[in-house]
Amino acid sequence: MEFSSHQNDHFPGWKVVFFQYLVAVVFFILLVGYWKIQVGEHGRYAEQAERNRIRSLPIIAPRGRVLDRAGRVLVNNAPAFSVMLLRENAASLTPDKVGAMARGLNLDLGELRSEISDASQGNRFQPIIIKPHAELEDASFVESHQTEFPELALLEVQDRVYPYHSFAAATLGHVGEVSEEQVDKPGSPYRPGDVVGQSGVEREYNSVLSGSDGMRRTIVNSRGEDVGSMTSIEVVPGRDVRLTLDLDIQQVAETGLGDRNGAVVALDPRTGDVLAMVSHPTYDPNGFARHIDRETWAHLTADPGKPLMNKAIQAQLAPGSIFKIITATAALETGTITSDFTVFCPGEVTIYGHTFHDWTFENGHGHGRVDLHNAIVHSCDVYFYTLGKLLGIDKMAYFAKHMGLGARTGIDLPAEESGLVPSPEWVEKVYHRKWWPGEAISVAIGQGAVMVTPLQLAYALGGIACGGVFHTPHLVSPSDALALNTKFTAGDAKRFPIGAGTLECLTRGMWGVVNEGGTGAGAKLPGIDIAGKTGTAQVVSTGLQKSSRSSTFNNNAWFVGFEPSTKPEIVVAVLVIGGGHSAVAVPIARDVIKAYYDKKQSHQPTLEQAETQVRLLSGPLQVPSGRGKH
């Protein structure tokens, strides 16, 4: 009994031992679990803990303004804000919450959902802008619901404002949200949602204008409340860009071109300063600064007038008779002819078995016997057909290329076109056929395959008028560009010296175009020394040239004018697409030149301007007398 009582009073020892082992095994398993998390995966969890407590809010750098040469604001900013969703906390977004957010911010629920799910594949640290250009009521919604929606925050942004709307739109360009393509490009500095310049000056000088965004980093608790601040990345505001553009001259050019389809470029040939650059029809870049809707975009891209194109640098068209200046230069400089070389113009001429018509042919008469001066003044085609035959394509191409055609001028704008100066090599390469010598005859009067942009013509004729000094056109002066440390540096002017005799001959010819009842007589203004050359270019492709002589195509009207006729200060190229006759383009250039002239007269003369004025006062007395002889 004693024994059994003793046995019954105690449990078998193994049972407690079993519990001991159980405790040891369970604790071991738990410690292995802690080891895995605390040592094995420490990095991942440390990162998540940091992300939990640090809220990084981007501070958008205000974009620099764009100014005209006198410092007048052409492109400005207006303070605005966007609503953004911070994705550090996005894990806590329940469908109910997203729904409430969409209601509160007047957003489409489906769109918001897809935005959030799209973004969840990208970088988690990057907040998503769910409502750009938010209204005041959105701001108050976000601020009053901070505890409810700690994921929402307001982002101060700057809306791009173009106070003159469509004014110089093609030149200034527009900004827009960076495209996926731009973001994905290797080495791209952009992040999704960045607003960048998409065209024109906005694009060319984007790196200067955009500055660099900052980052405000704050410590937040689990309710999203700020409880402390950390080192932040300072915002570097974008710098202003001052253009060589003159608001007043631009305005006149804009008005002058009006509803017509075309372009106007005004350069200072002494420096390459672009004083005005117009391309019509145009568009309002303000629409792009906000989110542009599909409809507007489709409308703009489908418009046959191509409003998004900067025709001053992108329209590549036959220059027509303006090319005769190149031909004449080539003929004189190569010694092929002298200025007193004459040709009898009966209205047509047969060269290489083909009959080429003068533009006067339809009126039933020719120019009669003409020398070079009169051939320029009256734009005699037969004279230049003859020169074309005498010169051949190689010499004309050589001069054309050295005087700024067939290659980009190098202006500080994106997407400039190079135009085309045809050559036998080019024909063989592109069309796999032999050059036909007759093609040179058309090229001599600026038809055939030769193509130029309005800027190239202003550049070329300005350079020729300056005696063969070609300053690279620019919208930002080289000294400003240097100060802004941009990639654009206008190199030294290209020099292709033209003999004094040749220059005088050409200048007098172009003076006569305006002042001697020539084709540009419409540009004549009392007291202003304007010279220029007209062009009426047939709108036919090289292949069609022979077969089609119908007038259903409206010819393109060209005029390049400059003032004063010697050592010009301004050269203006005008293109009116489908203008019919050069007479349409002439008054536009005249008005621009007049605006420049009037402005110069009314200004308080600075030292430089005083010199100019002295020269002007003495100029008119000498020049006409010089020309009178001819």
Next chain:
Amino acid sequence: MLRPGKLKDFDWFLLGVAVVIAVIGAIEIYSTTLGTPLVGQYRKQILFTFIGCLGAFVVSRIDYQAILERAPWLFGLGVLGLVVLLFTKPVAGARRWFPLGFATLQVSELVKLVIIVSVAAILADRRDEAATWKDLLKLGIVVGLPASLVALEPALGTALTFVPIAAAGVLMVGIRFRHVAVLALFGALMLPVGWHFLRPYQRERVVSFIHPAQDTRGSHYQATQSKIAIGSGGFLGKGFGSGTQSRLGFIPVSRADFMFATYSEEQGFVGTLFVMLLYFVLLLRLLDVAQTAGDRAGSLVVVGLAALLFFQVSVNVGMMIGFLPITGIPLPLMSQGGSSVLSTFLGLGMAISVRMRRLVN
């Protein structure tokens, strides 16, 4: 048959280990409240540790047999307390705390001791090889009734802690295989019924444990944040007062149920290991007391207490790193809460009482 016990046999080691754990808990409360208005909270914890030690001392003077004899009374009192509690005003959506004027008493914490005593009382007289149906039925009532009342508070986690006490007791006395089979079958049948009685948030915890992806804010968020805290602590921890997850409120109830995550974030794996070793030593010491107890009743009391503490430590520490679903089970001695600390020390007092009387019989 009151046995005085020998004071020289007082288990200073057992109490000492418990005090070290409690002090670590208090220090961690101080650390995580540093620089906040709650910085004084640790004093309460120290106070309850002190009271707990006194209580343990007093209880150790009482013969556990005398306590077991009064088990029915204690049980009745405990149930009464739980019933009365259900008629009090809810605090934070639950009726868990009984207002005492100067403090609040979490009745269920003391009921744990009542259940230890009751289970021991039922099984101590079992002289057969295994528990009978009658025993199992009694145990079912002793555990089931208070567990149901506690679950109504609601405090399901606390209710769950009663089960291992009875289970450990049954394992000690032995159980027939067919009883186990029938109980298992019954349990399996009761599962859907139990699910029906779960509150939505409780169901969510279970669901989110099984399918973590379906939960975004609720208990999965808590589990995730707790894991981030512990993982970010690394090997050596972020240091005293530097736990960002706990201090910035990412860890829920960072001083109570999630105390261990708070501690582990600041003290790292080294700290985790140290505290786990302390608990291991504590439990092994208790099991040693159970092994060397003077009689079955003594063994059952101490095994019951060990089972309770082991269950709570394992579940609490395990749920911090996602091994188990989130339930409201505090970490004994470390989690902030006077009733829990007090109850644990009183339990240890009983264990010491058993130890002091191991050779008397």
